[in-house]
Amino acid sequence: MKKLFALCCLAAAASGAWSCSDDYDDxxxxxxxxxxxxxxxxxxxxxxxxxxxxxxxxxxxxxxxxxxxxxxxxxxxxxxxxxxxxxxxxxxxxxxxxxxxxxxxxxxxxxxxxxxxxxxxxxxxxxxxxxxxxxxxxxxxxxxxxxxxxxxxxxxxxxxxxxxxxxxxxxxxxxxxxxxxxxxxxxxxxxxxxxxxxKYKESSLLFASATLYVPAGQTAEIAYTAARVAFVELMSVPEGWTARLDEQTGKVTVTAPAAATAAANGERLKIVGTDLSGHAMMAAVKLYCTLPEGGFFVYNEGQLGKMPASVNYYVDGEWISRVYASVNPEHPLGNTGVTMVRNATNGLTYLTAKDEHFIVETDADFNYKSELSGENYTDELRQVMGFTVFDATTGYITSGGGVYKVGLNPLTLDTNDRIFEGFNGGRDLCAAGGKLYFIFSNKVYSYDPSTGGAPTELCDAATGFVTLNDGSVWAANNTQIVRIDPANDKVTTIPTGDYSLYFNSMAYTPRSLAAAPDGSSLYFIQQIGSGWSVYGKALGKYDVATGTFSDLWSMPEGYSVYGSGVAVDPDTGKIYVSYTKDGWGANYLKTYIAVLGADGTLEQTIPYLSENETIYWFPSMIVF
Known part of the structure; x- marks a missing residue:
């Protein structure tokens, strides 16, 4: 090249010109x-x-x-x-x-x-x-x-x-x-x-979920993805089940046996494919026609604009995902799920969301029955927060427009049945002693449906409620726990002293209190920080008999409570705490559920992640 040639000539000339000197550095x-x-x-x-x-x-x-x-x-x-x-x-x-x-x-x-x-x-x-x-x-x-x-x-x-x-x-x-x-x-x-x-991508054949719940006699679909795969076909179907694979849509349609049997539960459906290099690959999904006993549900907020509220079930070390959505594809839940109620009074389940669809009513197997939805309700309610069942045919909700009576089985709402008018202050409620107790704008109110009189303001509280086996109703705020006697609405106030109780003051999440099955203790999340930097980082206990507070368990460093945060298994007395990694974005994929003994001993940590770790569940509450 010319520059290189010129530089070489220059170098040669320079070498000759300075050959009698050893000081030249080229x-x-x-x-x-x-x-x-x-x-x-x-x-x-x-x-x-x-x-x-x-x-x-x-x-x-x-x-x-x-x-x-x-x-x-x-x-x-x-x-x-x-x-x-x-x-x-x-x-x-x-x-x-x-x-x-x-x-x-x-x-x-x-x-x-x-x-x-x-x-x-x-x-x-x-x-x-x-x-x-x-x-x-x-x-x-x-x-x-x-x-x-x-x-x-x-x-x-x-x-x-x-x-x-x-x-x-x-x-x-x-x-x-x-x-x-x-x-x-x-x-x-x-x-x-x-x-x-x-970019090069590895060949893969995957179901959208490792499990699928389809009630007996019902039909559901499950999607699969096939990357760099030449063809896919059914390999095996559990006895009693039927399945049809559609390569065009990438879905398998599954029908459960007409009658649920132990032999038909928990078996795997398998598909097989061959990639572009001729290598065989297989994917499997475990099928359930009944939900095994001994587990618990998690009701999820969902991800606004991407995924509505959802219900997952955990049992025997395995997550059965989307137990509602798998059997009700035409009836999605609302956005930002808040409260799930499994009711023994009428045997039905209620799934409440802040936004459309506000309440969905199902049978015990999550088959859709009815819902509250529509623009008229949106204008009146704004958002729905808490929900409780009062009796077999009546429930109540707190909302952005006040507190309303709701008809059950099927769901109905007459907007004239507003028992309390308010603006964006609705929180928890419960039924006890023939009365309704609700929190609105950080005040507790008592309402007696038998008289139809105006609700009575009782005390300050921001989160609740739990009822103990003596019939008492409990609620709390940052600085106090309150005990209410439904017989006369007498309120006993218990200052928490050094134990500041956590609740989500920025947006409504269900109650942040739980009780031991025998009524001996209350469990709560402790608040750390102030102002905009408030976190729930530890589990505390209130001993009802002695009136004392104590520490039980702290979450791992860099993690905080999410959703209601704490629940108690009524059969075992074990305490369940949901928590997630601090921060934003992908940190919410790092969500876990701790299982603790009554003394605060950590017995199990359950990862609450989707199969491919890309779904943001945002757990609202744990339900037994």
Whole structure:
């Protein structure tokens, strides 16, 4: 190259001129010469490797950021290093190498115009291959773009010219930028044009969930994903079940046995596929036609705009996901689930959400029965918060518009049946001693439906309620616990002293109190911080007999309570605490449920994650 030749001549002259002196240091001169050689080698390697990779139809397997730029690995075992270029690839006269598409083929360009072979005048395809990736030259040879030893762009060894002058490749990078998406890498050239190369993805065959709940005699669908798989078919179906696979939709339709039996529960349906390399792969989903006893439910808020409220069930070390949605695809739950009630009075289940659909009523197997929904209710209620069953045919809700009576089985609401008018202050409520107790704007009220009189304000509280086996009703706020006697609405106030009780003051979540089955203790989440930085970090206990407070258990460092936070298994007395990693975004995928003995001993930590760890459940409450 001319610069290199000139520098070599200068070096030789300098060597002769100063040959009688040992003090001359030409290190910097030779370092510059070596850098020029290195830059040319780097540019040539980038061009030739890129062309070879595209000829081979190679995909990108990995992109690694380095101190110099990016290292890009291809599936044909080649790689290039895209540097943070010092000068880009502009020629001395500003000429720029780029690419342009024509009829689905990328060709090399110079200042936006196609570069052609000197003899045939064929355009130079980036891929240099025949067929879908680019046509071959007229003589069966695909012209090759490269850089010669002196740093000039060439086609088949002849220099590319712009305005009658050869075009030199300058700098140490052929590209000006690198962008990475989930599916591809975009290489931007100096002229702003770009080459997009797909990323390599491993072959996979996966069901959307590891489990599927379908009540006896019912039908449900489960989706699967098949990446780089040639075909998929059913492999085996448990006895008594029927299944049909649709490759077009990527779903399997499953019908449960007409009668639930132990033999039909917990068996696996399997599908099999073959990838593009001929390798077989299998996916399985465990089918349930009844929910095994001994587990617990988690009612989830869902992710606003992406996923409505949902119900999961945990038993024998396994999550059975979306037990409502799997059998009611045409009747989604509302957005931001808050309260779930499994009612022994009428045998039905109620799933409440802040936004449409406000309440969904199901049977004990989660088969849809009725719902409260519609614009008229939205205008009146704004949002629904708490819900309780009063008797077999009557329930009550707190909402953004006040407290309302609700008809059950089926759900009905007459907006004239508002027993208390308020604005955006509704929180928890419960039925006890023939009365309704509710919290609105951090005040506890008592209402007697038998008289129909106006509710009576009793005391301050922000979260509740729990009822003990002596019939008493309990609620709390940051600084006190209150005991209410339904016989006469007498209130006993118990200051919490150094134990500040946590509840979500920014948005409604269900009660942050729980009680031991024998009524001997209350459990609560302790608050740490103040103002906008308030967290629930530890579990506390109030001993009803002695009137004393104590610490039970602290969450791991960097984690805080989520949702109602605490629940107690009425059969075992074990305490369950839901908590998540502090912060935002993907931190909410790190959600866990701690199972504690009555003395606060940690017995089990249950990860509350989806199978692929990309679903934000946001647990609202644990239900037994």
């Amino acid at each position: 290190t910097a001169l030779w370092q510059e010469i070596e850098q020029i050689k290195t830059d040319i080698a780097s540019l040539n390697q980038q061009v030739t490797t890129l062309q070879t990779a595209m000829q081979d139809g190679a995909l990108i397997t990995q992109v690694t950021e380095t101190t110099e730029g990016y290292k890009i690995d291809f599936s044909n075992n080649t790689s290039i290093v895209v540097k943070h270029g010092t000068n880009g690839t502009n020629g001395t006269d500003g000429a720029k190498i780029g690419v342009k598409e024509e009829n689905g083929v990328l060709y090399w360009t110079l200042d936006g115009e196609f570069i052609t072979a000197p003899d045939s005048q064929d355009k130079i395809p980036v891929t240099g291959a025949a067929g879908a990736t680019g046509p071959a030259g007229t003589d069966g040879h695909s012209p090759v773009l490269a850089i010669d030893d002196e740093g000039y762009w060439t086609v088949d060894g002849e220099r590319v010219e712009s305005n009658g002058a050869p075009v030199k490749a300058q700098g140490d990078s052929f590209f000006s930028d690198v962008d990475e998406t989930e599916d591809a890498v975009i290489l931007t050239l100096a002229d702003g044009s770009a080459i997009t190369i797909a």
